Amino acid sequence: MRIHKECFHCGKKLEGRTDKKFCDSHCKSAFQYKKEKQNPHRFYNKVDNQLKLNRKILKEYNKGGKVTIRSSVILELGFNPNFFTHYWKNQKGDVYLFVYEYGFLKTNENGKEKYVLVTWQDYMAK
Structure with missing residues (x-):
C-alpha cells in the first residue's frame, strides 16, 4: 500500500x-x-535583510532626489546606518554612504542629528 x-x-x-x-x-x-x-540567525540573511530594509526606508523618504530628515524618523523604522553597499566622497570631503542607489550623510543642525538623503547620480561614478 x-x-x-x-x-x-x-x-x-x-x-x-x-x-x-x-x-x-x-x-x-x-x-x-x-x-x-527566514532564518534570521544566518549572517548573510541578517545583512541582506538589513540592506533591503535600509534601501526601502531611504527610497520612501527621498522622493525629491535630495532631502534632509531627522535621524530619529528613519532610525525608529529600523534603519541601521552601519549597513551600506558603497560610499562617495564629494569635493568638500563629505562622505555619503549608499545603499545601492540611495545615499545618506549624517549631519548635525542646531544640535539635532539629521540625515541628508540623496540619489546616486552619474557624475558620482567619476
Missing part, C-alpha cells in the same frame, strides 16, 4: 516512496531556499 502525502513546498499530493517529501527537485530547492531565507 502506498501512502499519499503532500509536497512540503507546493502541497501537491505525493505518490511513491513512503519517505518522499517533495514532488520534484524544484520544490525541494524552493523549500530549502525559503526556509534558509
